[in-house]
Amino acid sequence: MQTSLVARVASKMFIFAHRRARTMLDGEYGAVSRGRSLDFDDLRAYTPGDEIRDIDWKASARLGSPLVRRYAAVRKQTVILVADTGRGMAAVSRSGDPKREIMLMALGVMGYLAHRHGDQLALVAGDSAATAAHPSRTGQAHLEQILRRLESSAGASAARSDLTAQLAHVARTVRRRGLLVIVADEAALDEEDEALLTRLAVQHEILWITVLDAELVGAAAPRRSYDVDGGAPLLGRLAAEEEVVRDYGRLMAERTERRERILNRLGIVEGRLGSVDEVLPGLFRLLERHRRAR
Structure with a gap:
């Protein structure tokens, strides 16, 4: 018999956070939509x-x-989980945890909080080959279906990652205001992504969660690393070359700076997660910063 993913998320929430911390996390989530009469x-x-x-x-x-x-007229909030489930999520994160597991835990926690508050929950997820959308509903069974979809989709057998396609799908199909919870890795944001986010930020509140990539150079780098897209080895002995390390660091810094600049301009708060253990404290900080920025 399959273990319920919702039960697994709830269990990890209990293990990773004491009662006061869980209560505070629940309160920060509730503050996102509290006080609206219309x-x-x-x-x-x-x-x-x-x-x-x-x-x-x-x-x-x-x-x-x-x-x-x-x-x-007043109604419950709609939370739309937006995820890149391309094979980029099959890689490991900064801590060595699979990025897919961090994504699943982060969206599981946000979905569980939405369920506890009686909010509608929807999913838009996919890769360069296809986008899957689950309509907004309530209930634990619906959340379980969403998590099962995420778990089965993100893996080495998936097509290439394509967050742009998922953002475009939301922009085309979601008409009413909602809370978008977007999970992506450290892939660069281009002009098309910026245009889509500008459009989405006018209509929706947005929380952005970045799953940190593994370090490919330096002391934390794995001894052997491979590209999940093609299986080719990455850097290898070239990582010992000072010029390569310097250029790689500059490229990564430029990519991060561009993402930060776009998100800051649009008033989108970003949380960064490098391990499964960081999910709960990271989401608490994200919700708290979002509340203060409103």
């Missing part, structure tokens, strides 16, 4: 006579012209 529906252009208090200043600044929020 629910955001969409944005439209400002017209004379609109209430000044309904202007969305952040969205207006991004677009360059005033936008006002329209609201619908």
Whole structure:
């Protein structure tokens, strides 16, 4: 009989965090949507006579012209888990833990918190070959299905990673405001990603979780490493060359700086996870920073 993935997540939450920490994590999640008597529906252009208090200043600044929020009757929040399940997630993380396990735990915890609060939960996940979408629903059985999908999809047999395709799918198909929880590795964000995130940030609240790649140079680097896309060895003896190490470090720093610049401009808070053990404290800090930034 298969062990429930929801039960596994709940068990790890109990093991990795004492009661007070779990309560605080639950409280930080609840603060994301607390205090709304009306629910955001969409944005439209400002017209004379609109209430000044309904202007969305952040969205207006991004677009360059005033936008006002329209609201619908109150309902529970919709949480949309967005994941890259390409074979890049079959690699190991900074700690040596499989990146897939970190992704599964992080989204499992966020999904479990959403379930505890009665929120709707949806999934958009995939690779360069296909995108799978699970519609928003409530309930533990639905969360279990989502986690099973994530577990079976991310692996060495998957197609290449393609986060851009998942972001584009959300931009095309999700009409109502939600909380997007995006999990990706340290892949570079390009101009298309930036344009998609700019569009999504106007409509949704976004939490970004980066799963840290393994170090390929330095003392923490594995003795042998291989590219999960093609199986070719990475760096090898070249990692001992000072020039290679320097250029590799510069490339990684530039990639990180670009991602930070894009996310900071859009007001998207990022959390970085290098191991399964870092998931709970990392998510707590992420939710806390998101609450303070609102």
